[in-house]
Amino acid sequence: MPAPYDKNDDSVVVIIGSGAGGGTLGTQLALKGIDTVILEAGSRHETWDFINDEWDSFSQLAWKDKRLTSGDWRVAKDFPNLPAWIVKAVGGSSVHWAGASLRFQEHEFKTKTHYGEIEGATLLDWPIDLEEMEPWYAMAEDRMGVTRTNGIPGLPGNNNFKVLEAGARKIGYKEVHTGRMAINSEPRDGRASCLQIGFCFQGCKSGAKWSTLVAEIPKGEATGKLEVRPDCQVLRIEHNDEGRVTGVVYADKEGREQRQKARIVCVAGNSIESPRLLLNSHSSKFPDGLANSSGEVGRNYMRHTTGSVYAIFDKPVHMYRGTTMAGIVRDEAKHDTSRGFAGGYEFETLSLGLPFMAAFLDPGKWGRDFASAMDGYRNMAGIWIVGEDMPRAENRVTLSDETDDFGMPIPDVHFDDHPNDNAMRQHAYTQGSAIYDAVGAVRTIHTPPYPSTHNLGTNRMSEKARDGVVNRYGQTHDIDNLFVSDGSQFTTGAAENPTLTIVALALRQADHIAGRMSSGEI
Amino acid sequence: MTSLTRPTRRGFLKVGSGLLAMTITPAGTVVGRAWAQMPRSTKPETFATLVQMSRDCYPHDQLEDRYYAKAVDILDEAARASEEELNLLEEGVAALDQSAQDAHGVDYAAIENEADRVALLEAIADEPFKQKVRSNLVVGLYNQKELWPIFGYEGASADKGGYIDRGFDDIAWL
Numbered sequence: 260m261p262a263p264y265d266k267n268d269d270s271v272v273v274i275i276g277s278g279a280g281g282g283t284l285g286t287q288l289a290l291k292g293i294d295t296v297i298l299e300a301g302s303r304h305e306t307w308d309f310i311n312d313e314w315d316s317f318s319q320l321a322w323k324d325k326r327l328t329s330g331d332w333r334v335a336k337d338f339p340n341l342p343a344w345i346v347k348a349v350g351g352s353s354v355h356w357a358g359a360s361l362r363f364q365e366h367e368f369k370t371k372t373h374y375g376e377i378e379g380a381t382l383l384d385w386p387i388d389l390e391e392m393e394p395w396y397a398m399a400e401d402r403m404g405v406t407r408t409n410g411i412p413g414l415p416g417n418n419n420f421k422v423l424e425a426g427a428r429k430i431g432y433k434e435v436h437t438g439r440m441a442i443n444s445e446p447r448d449g450r451a452s453c454l455q456i457g458f459c460f461q462g463c464k465s466g467a468k469w470s471t472l473v474a475e476i477p478k479g480e481a482t483g484k485l486e487v488r489p490d491c492q493v494l495r496i497e498h499n500d501e502g503r504v505t506g507v508v509y510a511d512k513e514g515r516e517q518r519q520k521a522r523i524v525c526v527a528g529n530s531i532e533s534p535r536l537l538l539n540s541h542s543s544k545f546p547d548g549l550a551n552s553s554g555e556v557g558r559n560y561m562r563h564t565t566g567s568v569y570a571i572f573d574k575p576v577h578m579y580r581g582t583t584m585a586g587i588v589r590d591e592a593k594h595d596t597s598r599g600f601a602g603g604y605e606f607e608t609l610s611l612g613l614p615f616m617a618a619f620l621d622p623g624k625w626g627r628d629f630a631s632a633m634d635g636y637r638n639m640a641g642i643w644i645v646g647e648d649m650p651r652a653e654n655r656v657t658l659s660d661e662t663d664d665f666g667m668p669i670p671d672v673h674f675d676d677h678p679n680d681n682a683m684r685q686h687a688y689t690q691g692s693a694i695y696d697a698v699g700a701v702r703t704i705h706t707p708p709y710p711s712t713h714n715l716g717t718n719r720m721s722e723k724a725r726d727g728v729v730n731r732y733g734q735t736h737d738i739d740n741l742f743v744s745d746g747s748q749f750t751t752g753a754a755e756n757p758t759l760t761i762v763a764l765a766l767r768q769a770d771h772i773a774g775r776m777s778s779g780e781i
Numbered sequence: 782m783t784s785l786t787r788p789t790r791r792g793f794l795k796v797g798s799g800l801l802a803m804t805i806t807p808a809g810t811v812v813g814r815a816w817a818q819m820p821r822s823t824k825p826e827t828f829a830t831l832v833q834m835s836r837d838c839y840p841h842d843q844l845e846d847r848y849y850a851k852a853v854d855i856l857d858e859a860a861r862a863s864e865e866e867l868n869l870l871e872e873g874v875a876a877l878d879q880s881a882q883d884a885h886g887v888d889y890a891a892i893e894n895e896a897d898r899v900a901l902l903e904a905i906a907d908e909p910f911k912q913k914v915r916s917n918l919v920v921g922l923y924n925q926k927e928l929w930p931i932f933g934y935e936g937a938s939a940d941k942g943g944y945i946d947r948g949f950d951d952i953a954w955l
Contacts, residue, residue: 311937314924417944418952425955454943464939574954579934581949613934617923625838625915626899633923634841637933698955 262486264296269520271296272772273507274527275493275536278351279761280745281527282471285487286479287769293776295485296519297476298509300492300528301347304354306473309462313615316461320354322347326531327659327671333707335674337622342672344710345529349489350472352529352712353758357459357584358440358468359607359645360405361755362396365389366594367602367647370751373594374601379677380649381559385750386722386731395763403441403469403762404448413437414444414453417581419608422572422640426694427588427606434589438607441469441758442582448474455581457610491517494667496524496540496549496741504549504741510665523772523781525733527744527765530560530714534656534747535670537718537728550718550735550743555728557656560672561716561752564646564680567609567706568691569620571635572699578610578640586642591690592754600682603754604646606691611641619709632704640695644687645713647754649677656717713757718747732771733764740781744768822860822867826888827874828853831914833890834877837898838915839922841931848928852921856914873910877901 264271272288274281277299285297301322310316317323321344328335328342335342345352366373368385376382400408407413414437416424427435442463443452453467466473479485490512497518498504506520526533534557538548548556586608593603611619613636621629654675658668676684692703721727724736733748735741744765746757753760775781820828828850835849860867874889880901881889892898905911922928929936938944 311939314920415950417949421950421952421955453945454939455945455949456939456943457949458937458939465943575933576952577933577935577948580938580944580947612936613929613932614920614924617919627840627895630839630841633839633932634843 261483262294262480264294264486266517266519268294269506270294270522271520272523272525273298273519273521274525274744275507276300276351276527276529276532276745277349277471277476277487278346278527278529278745279353279356279471279758280765281525282350282353282475283762283765284525284527284744284769285485286471286475287766288772289479289482289485291769291773292482292484293773295479296521297485297487298491298493298507298519299349299351299487299489300532301349301489303349303487303489304462306462306464306466309458309464311456311458311461311464313461313612316458320346320348320462324663325661325669327661327669328673329671330654330674332674332676333622334710338710341710342674343529343531343714344712345714349476349487350470353470354462354472355460355712356470356756356758358442358582359584359587359756360400360403360439360441360759361605363389363392363753363755363760364592367751367753367755368392370602377601377649377679379651380679381652382650383719383721383726383750385720387720392760392763392767395767396759398766399759399763402766403474403759404443405759406438406440406442406444407436408439411447412444414440414442414582414585416586417455417608418576419578419581419610419640420586422570422576422698423586423588423606423608423642423694426698429697430693432588432590432694436587437585438587440582440585442585443467450474453582457579457581457583459583492665493528493536494539494665496526496536498542498544498549498738502544502738504738514665523740523742523776525742525744526718529745530717530747531656531670531672533743533745534717535658535668538658539667550728550737550741552737553725553727555719555726557717558652558654559650559716559719560654560656560674560714561648561650561749562674562708562711563713563715563752564604564644564648564683565708565713566644566684566688567641568644568688568695569632569639569641569704569706570692570695570700571632571702571704572638572640573701575637576640577637578608579612583610584608584643588694591687598686600679600686602647602679602683604644604683604687605754606642606687606694607645609641609643620704620706622707632702635702642691642694644684644691645754645756646683646687647752648680650716650719650751651675651677713746713752715746715749715752715757718743720748720750733768734771742768742772820857823857823870827871828857830874830878830888830890831856831870833898834902834914835918835922837895837902839918840895843931844928848922848925851925852918855921856917869910869913873908873914876910877905880904
């Protein structure tokens, strides 16, 4: 059957979410000839619709539906209804991401083994390892056109990178370059090369940046085997008496409830929505929600240990010009407890435009000290800290008593920093300042974490069913035709930006699903 | 204006369709600049005080008052539709003026020393009125495209072909 599919067609694979996980999985299944429907809560905006303006773009793309927050993280105070800066649109947060594509390190798949017991953390080894993931990483890198892989040259360094590079080398860092970026440094895969526009977060207007919107979904749709249905928010997943899922109920653009039957359901709504949906799909058979016999759905929410260092110099930098994140220092990514914490972190170039700098540099601050920092905007350079944070059972997504327009409980995101997170962040702030001081910074500013872009771990992968929600293929331990296909599968977060690993896992999962379907197991 | 030429006294006059911000300089001359904004819900004195208060929240000496006035106009506009919003502003300014009178014998906007004004703002930092005026500026001030060049921010670039031929890597002082 070619797309579009009938809502009563119970032979289709239904994927909830069209981002890095869902968009890749849906495309790969379609390429394998499998009938697939992606239900996307957001609208479809194409490349030419994107806006080079931070607030206007935020209005266009961001997931702005109300969420609640709790815990000691500063986001809960400054942005109590915006725990995450992610996207509600076809392509999901792959429209917003900056393109940094790094493989996990070997030890990061086995943190319990390498870090040992850490009080207050729920560390667990992934049931898979780097060796097993390497071919999938290779496939993902080729597919996404990651620079510094497959013979693809690195991107040229912009002003922000040059400042970082000079400072980092001065203080002895060795692994400093313009990153492994899923942004074309030369034309590839029918897409143009980077024009150094500088609005990577706002949806790339040159098409150089890989996203499922521009680089996957069109290929899936071209097979006639993929239907992407935008403006459809899934409210619950349904199951039969045997406990196998049978389809989903969603609210369409007009807010009417619709039911799409399915042979297999894959949840890929990012780490807040995915557990929200599983928890909301409770029934008399599964009173705690679907796939939640372990009680782990929603737990171990991770967001990376982040923060920014902005430095002001006495001469212009214009950091906002050019590729936002094409600059990295990897020397601190190792696991070396002599620094006072487990795990490691990356430094990556980052810039905000003036409007977002005002909102995020030091939220809530006012007065001459703050204003003088803003006065230094033209002479500013900036980096982002991306480090491994500790999973914690009580850092979790739960359903609140408040409901949205469709009567679905809105999620509460609770997060307390672990002492290891704080120690790592402090180390990174100190090292970040040292980088810029080495090249003459007049002033450095330690910016607290933004609303989370890396949301991970709330349906984690585990060897044993009691320790997590999904198995080594993202298949839920409890229900064999229910999968999780986004970053919520992550057992632990590693120091690397998650998208490459999400894509690699999705490609691997597509293989698994196709195999089990053809053998008739699911 | 730089801190050396900061006004010693400010006053405000309604003129035509706008407000005139008058500054009496140390030399005794009176200079003025008209704003496009005309308060339609708040009293002119209230509006003018909100402008001064906004500058004191985010003091950029290189910015003329009209940028702050444009931000305050957002508050004034909201107050047109909501009596609650209007009361928050009018009562907030009245209370601020009262504390200024108690401490310095003049209204808030007439206090000459910035630090003295800021001290009064710090005393009400967590109150809804102060939070309202400050938070309004985050977008109301810094998202004004006309002031971006003053800070060295160039805004949209895709329509100009990006920065690939326009200085993305032009740093020369490293």
